[in-house]
Amino acid sequence: MFESVQAAPADPILGLTDAFRADPNPNKINLGVGVYQDSNGKTPALKCIQRATQWIAQAKTASSYLPIPGLAEYTAAVQQLAFGESHEVVTEGRAFTAQTPGGTGALRVVGDFLAQNFAGTTLWITDPTWANHANIFTAAGVSLAKLPYFDKATNSLAFGELIEALGKIPAGDAVLLHGCCHNPTGVDPTQEQWSQIADVMYAQKLLPILDFAYQGFGDGIEEDAVGLRTMAREGAELIVCSSFSKNFGLYNQRVGASTFVCADADRAKVVGSQVKRAIRSNYSNPPAHGARLVATVLADEALREEWHTELTRMRNRINGMRVLLVSKLKEKGVEGDFSFIERQRGMFSFSGLTKDQVLALREKHAIYIVDSGRINVAGITEVNVDRLTEAIADVVG
Numbered sequence: 001m002f003e004s005v006q007a008a009p010a011d012p013i014l015g016l017t018d019a020f021r022a023d024p025n026p027n028k029i030n031l032g033v034g035v036y037q038d039s040n041g042k043t044p045a046l047k048c049i050q051r052a053t054q055w056i057a058q059a060k061t062a063s064s065y066l067p068i069p070g071l072a073e074y075t076a077a078v079q080q081l082a083f084g085e086s087h088e089v090v091t092e093g094r095a096f097t098a099q100t101p102g103g104t105g106a107l108r109v110v111g112d113f114l115a116q117n118f119a120g121t122t123l124w125i126t127d128p129t130w131a132n133h134a135n136i137f138t139a140a141g142v143s144l145a146k147l148p149y150f151d152k153a154t155n156s157l158a159f160g161e162l163i164e165a166l167g168k169i170p171a172g173d174a175v176l177l178h179g180c181c182h183n184p185t186g187v188d189p190t191q192e193q194w195s196q197i198a199d200v201m202y203a204q205k206l207l208p209i210l211d212f213a214y215q216g217f218g219d220g221i222e223e224d225a226v227g228l229r230t231m232a233r234e235g236a237e238l239i240v241c242s243s244f245s246k247n248f249g250l251y252n253q254r255v256g257a258s259t260f261v262c263a264d265a266d267r268a269k270v271v272g273s274q275v276k277r278a279i280r281s282n283y284s285n286p287p288a289h290g291a292r293l294v295a296t297v298l299a300d301e302a303l304r305e306e307w308h309t310e311l312t313r314m315r316n317r318i319n320g321m322r323v324l325l326v327s328k329l330k331e332k333g334v335e336g337d338f339s340f341i342e343r344q345r346g347m348f349s350f351s352g353l354t355k356d357q358v359l360a361l362r363e364k365h366a367i368y369i370v371d372s373g374r375i376n377v378a379g380i381t382e383v384n385v386d387r388l389t390e391a392i393a394d395v396v397g
């Protein structure tokens with residue numbers, strides 16, 4: 001049987017990491033994969049998580065299965081973090097949250113839920129979007145269509161085109177937006193724009209799905225939730241896919257959640273029963289450790305405070321590197337206005353580098369960037385920024 005299997009194409013981003021690892025150049029720079037790095041180029045283990053790990057080890061928790069939707073204290077904390085403790089969505093109990101294996105697992109659960117309950121629904125994704133979105137929803141059997149999002153000429157949100165396109169989507173379709181820190185562009189709507197997006201989407205009877213993988217990486221924990229809180233109008237339905245890979249540094253623990261916001265608590269139970277059904281036939285129930293870590297940090301005032309401090313440090317470093325990159329590009333004489341990089345948010349920036357320039361950076365300078373020109377700003381350090389910007393000056397010409 002296996003003789004007939006064709007080799008699958010390499011994942012463009014993970015394949016880049018393999019090429020980076022194999023490169024013998026001691027001065028190589030990896031701005032490809034989306035993992036936070038500190039000023040020494042290391043991905044830190046957060047102190048709050050180390051402390052929570054010790055607490056959990058001492059507590060000797062049982063290793064029996066978790067319920068299908070995961071740890072109750074974790075799913076409650078997820079809702080509070082996303083919406084705020086006193087938000088009507090939380091206090092009315094009109095949301096159902098399932099703990100999932102990472103943000104990817106959250107998206108897949110939503111894909112299965114859509115395919116099983118709304119056959120024929122099209123999911124609209126932004127152009128561009130995180131490359132795995134299409135893989136995940138296609139694998140679940142959901143058909144996809146693209147929405148204009150990014151204006152290359154101005155390196156900003158193509159807001160007019162987005163609103164116009166949303167206004168033409170048939171009722172009953174779903175739309176996947178990024179809650180904050182859009183991957184790959186780094187370009188997000190303003191609060192006022194979110195409000196207009198909500199107006200059009202609810203007038204059109206569309207289901208908003210918000211991929212929320214970077215809370216706290218843009219402008220702050222509360223600030224980054226503005227989009228989804230603006231969408232969560234009274235009685236309105238929406239879905240939020242959370243990931244704690246980045247903001248808790250828990251990449252390999254696979255900690256995420258899907259939250260289905262329904263009209264009322266009764267609907268949330270019914271919808272929840274279908275979500276549980278989707279999970280049961282996928283991975284049955286989620287792993288416990290990572291969710292326990294997040295729940296432990298969020299439940300303890302001192303640990304939560306420590307998390308805020310560590311998250312703020314990561315955010316400030318990324319935003320600081322944006323400013324440094326722009327000033328160094330200028331210093332090295334690279335032509336053009338790169339100030340848009342300072343306005344983008346999150347770990348990524350659409351640099352505007354062409355595919356040929358990206359390839360030249362890789363081959364001539366051992367600098368690894370995704371073909372689209374998306375750079376991981378967290379891969380920039382005070383140490384490598386001169387080499388990086390000199391190389392960009394060289395390939396841009």
Ligand code: PMP
Nearest residue numbers: 034102103104130183213243245
């Ligand atoms: N959504 C977006 C926009 C992402 O960038 C990522 C991570 N690269 C995910 C979801 C998935 O997160 P996780 O690693 O938790 O599966």
